[in-house]
Amino acid sequence: MNRRITRPLAALGAIAAAVGLALIPVAPAAAVENGYVRVAHLSPDTLEVDVTLSSLSGGTVLYKLSNVGYGGVSKYMSLPAGTYAIAMVPSAGGATTPLVSASIDVTAGKAETVAALGRNANLSTQVVSDDLAAPTGSQARVRTVQASVNNSSLSVKTTAGLALASNASFGAVSSYTDVPSGSTTFDLTAGSLADTASADLAAGSTQTLFVLDTAAGGLTVVPVLDSVALTETPVGGVSTGGGALAVAEQQQNLEMGGGILSAAVLLAGIAALLVRSRRRAATAVARVE
Template sequence: MRTVTRRPLRIALGIATGLLLGAGTLLAAAPASAAVPSAQSAPAGEGWIRLAHLSPDTKGIDVRISALKGGTTLYELDNVKYGAVSPYTPMPDGTYTVSMVPTGSPASTKPMLSSAVTIADGHASTVAAYGPNKKIAVSVYDDDLTAPSNGGARIRLIQASTLAQTVSVRTSTGVAVASKAKRGTATGYAEVGAGPWTLDLSAKSAGSAKKTLTDSAQVALAQGSVTTLFVLDTADGGLTIEPVLDSASVGQDPVGGVQTGGGYLATHPQTTLGGTPG
């Protein structure tokens, strides 16, 4: 692995108030403010990584990306709150250690979570902490930023709710986006037409109650975009679908990050969805 000489980048990600979005709210997948070189312009031997805090009862965390050998800290994310997804950070290809500690912990604090992640040339990854605090876990998801065909859009879903064991999402036209997606997993990417889509979510609650949880949201998908839909818990015990734009269009940057600026927001074979937005 080549030596990284750039100075650590420190980013504070805060949670914004009023970001629990109800049914009928239009969630436009607008680009985040921070972007990195696109696959077409990036130097050879470079990939991207972003981080997500998806554990609802875990307070702020500090995240460190370190060299696998030597432990040198290369990037830092401070005071990351629940639901925050960082922008993509460019990194030379190689294997790194991603560690997480409670916000403000001394440098000597043993990480609450630690995982090795391999950055591949021209590829992107999302590293996410998810689940309840007492059983918090970390997953590394491969992000496929391949542009959709024929001017459409591509979407996938990451099931991060602790209130639901499995989640299903369908469009209002009856096309399945996710079917019984388990906690901590990501679906394959589905290709849909660009434009506004109404998404209906249904889930069976975890535990013995076995209640049915539902949510509905409208998502505007731009032509040529790639979007991840995160299923998260709300403060009132419900579920919400939060879209995060991964890539704006062919030849443009992978962007990542919650488009509102903070707060809320296992892979299966790729599927293709037909039909028109609705």
């Protein structure tokens, strides 16, 4: 007698156990790793610009930077991997036509610099890949970007004689070099032109030296921090408050909703099975009696 009753209950117990497993919260998948982008204004005769970075699909503006002048380099902007549009519009005069517009592919875990360089009449963009690896020991890592429009080539070395760039053509980006940390002076030469510039290179830091023209016709460097040891890399970034960064949260909510719906359907099926099993058990007991 009991076997006819206990077997369906045992089956129900197994199903209930399966439901219990189904309802155990599953940790959401790890967030998609972001990539990083920053912009640099390297055109000496271009006035201040407003920079916008937008999603390529839909044109939603994710970041806006205002009044970026010559030699200005933004902080890194954190973005999910994908393709984005960058535009630079004059800050003054109410102009809406971009001086520069370009698209950039953001890769997860990678950092890049989008530079507008050259004279205003021949402005162009260049995408530079940034290596955020830390230097060895207490040293600093530096590289140069040749952005001088007045010189077709130039060389950069430390006053201690360590060469960073030799006869670098316009737009050339050197490889990173480990140098002693601390206050460092650089010798800048282009033909008969010779200048010096200084930068404080913190131990453990990675920096880019943008070589630019001075108003007097000389050369200088603008040191920009790429990364620093013992801090979150890259340093900085602007909060978007939504936009493309909200997509992952929306997708997570959809997945959670789907899981709850599936569990509800499963529970409804089990409830119906329980009713049928109880009826069968009652029938079996009546027959025995």
